[in-house]
Amino acid sequence: MPRKQERTPVSIDIILEWSSGKRQARISDLSLQGCFIDCLASIREGEIVSFKVNLSEKEWFDLRGKVVYALDGFGFGVHFIELPKNVLSLVEHCILINNGNPWGQDEAAAADQLPAGNLSATGRVLVSDDDPIVRKLAAEILQKDGFTVVCVENAREAYYCLLAESDFAAAIFDAESPELMAFNVVRFMKMEQRLQNIPIGIMTDAKDAKIEQHCFAAGAGMFLPKPFTSHEFSQKLKSLLARNGV
Numbered sequence: 001m002p003r004k005q006e007r008t009p010v011s012i013d014i015i016l017e018w019s020s021g022k023r024q025a026r027i028s029d030l031s032l033q034g035c036f037i038d039c040l041a042s043i044r045e046g047e048i049v050s051f052k053v054n055l056s057e058k059e060w061f062d063l064r065g066k067v068v069y070a071l072d073g074f075g076f077g078v079h080f081i082e083l084p085k086n087v088l089s090l091v092e093h094c095i096l097i098n099n100g101n102p103w104g105q106d107e108a109a110a111a112d113q114l115p116a117g118n119l120s121a122t123g124r125v126l127v128s129d130d131d132p133i134v135r136k137l138a139a140e141i142l143q144k145d146g147f148t149v150v151c152v153e154n155a156r157e158a159y160y161c162l163l164a165e166s167d168f169a170a171a172i173f174d175a176e177s178p179e180l181m182a183f184n185v186v187r188f189m190k191m192e193q194r195l196q197n198i199p200i201g202i203m204t205d206a207k208d209a210k211i212e213q214h215c216f217a218a219g220a221g222m223f224l225p226k227p228f229t230s231h232e233f234s235q236k237l238k239s240l241l242a243r244n245g246v
Contacts, residue, residue, distance in 0.1 A: 007031045008095045015052040018043060025075075027053065030098075032091055034065060034079040043067055043076050055090040059217065063087065086190060086219040093216040093223075123167060124148040125237075128158040128182065129174040129203065134226070138172065141233050155182045166194045170240065172222075175204035175211055183218040190219040199244040201237065203228070 007029035016025040016039060025039040043049065047067045052060045065078035083091070125147045127138045139149040147169065152158050155177035162171070162185070171189070173182035182202060189195040201222030202215040215223045222240040224233065 007034075007036065008098050010094060010098050012053060012055070012094070014054075016041075016049060017051060018047060018049040025051070028075070030091065030095060032083075032088065032095070034068070034077060036075055036077050038075040043070055045070050045076075048081070049078060055087065055094060055217075061087050061090070085196070086217070089216040089219060089221055092221075093213065123169050124150055126158060126161060126168045126171040127151045128153070128155055128172070128177065128185075130154050130177060131174070134174070134203070137230070138233065141230050142237075144230075145234060145237075155185045158182075159185050159188065162189065162192075162195055166198070168198050170199045170201065170237065172201040172203060172224075172237075173220075175202050175215065176206060183214055186218040186220055197244070199240045201240055 008031065010027055010030045012027040012030070014025050014027055014037070016023055016037065018041075020041065020043075023039070023041060025037050025041075027035045028038045029036045037049075037051070045067050048064065049067060050062065050064050053063055054060050061084075063083065064081045066081060067076045068079050070076040125142050127135060127142070127149060128151075129135050129138070130153050135151045135153075139151055142149045150161065150168075152161055155173055158171070158173060158177075173185060175182050186200055186202075189198060189200065199222070200220040201224060202211075202220045203224045203226055204211050204215075205226035212223045221243060222236050224236050228236075
C-alpha cells in the first residue's frame with residue numbers, strides 16, 4: 001500500500017524497547033505516520049515497539065508503533081500508534097527543518113483547496129500581542145477572511161479570556177508577551193479538555209532559532225516570524241485550520 005506521506009531523511013537517536021529487550025537505535029527517515037528505524041536486532045513484522053526519542057532540546061518523548069515490515073540486518077518500518085498532538089507537532093517541525101513536506105503537498109496549495117465557506121463558518125479568533133500595530137494588522141486580515149476577532153494586549157489577558165470562554169476557531173499569541181509567557185498559556189490550553197482542540201499559532205520577531213522549537217514543543221501548530229505579509233498570515237492560518245480539520 002503506498003504511503004500517504006513520503007518520508008524525509010533524518011538522523012535521530014532513540015532508545016528502543018521491545019519484547020526482547022532495550023537498545024540504542026536511530027530513526028533514519030520520518031513522516032507524520034511512521035518512520036524507519038536503523039537496527040541490527042531481529043524484530044518481527046506485526047510486533048509493537050516502544051521508543052524514547054529526543055525531539056526537543058530538553059525533553060524525551062515516549063512513542064509507540066507497529067512494525068509493518070522488517071529488513072534483516074538493516075532495520076524496520078514502523079507505523080505510529082496514537083501519536084499525541086504535542087509530539088505530532090514536533091514530528092512535523094522535525095520534517096520541516098530537514099527540508100521535507102509533512103503534508104504531502106504544497107502548504108499553500110492545500111490551503112487554497114479549502115472551501116471558502118469553511119473560514120467564516122468557524123467563528124472567532126483570539127489574538128494576543130502587545131504591539132497595537134500587529135494587533136490591528138492581524139485583525140484586518142482575519143476580518144477580511146470572515147472571522148470575528150478578539151484582541152488582547154498580552155498572554156495574561158488571553159489566559160483570563162480562555163478561562164471564561166472556549167468557542168474560538170484558533171488562538172494566536174506573541175511569543176514574547178511581557179506579562180506571561182505565551183508558551184505557558186499554550187501548555188495550559190493543552191491540559192484543559194475544553195481548550196485542547198483549539199488550533200494555536202505563535203508569532204515572534206525574535207531571532208533565536210530555539211523559539212520555533214519551543215513553539216512546537218509546547219503544542220502550537222503554527223509558527224509565524226515577524227514581520228509578515230497579509231498573504232503569509234492568511235495562508236499560515238488556513239493551513240493550520242486545514243490540518244486541524246476546521
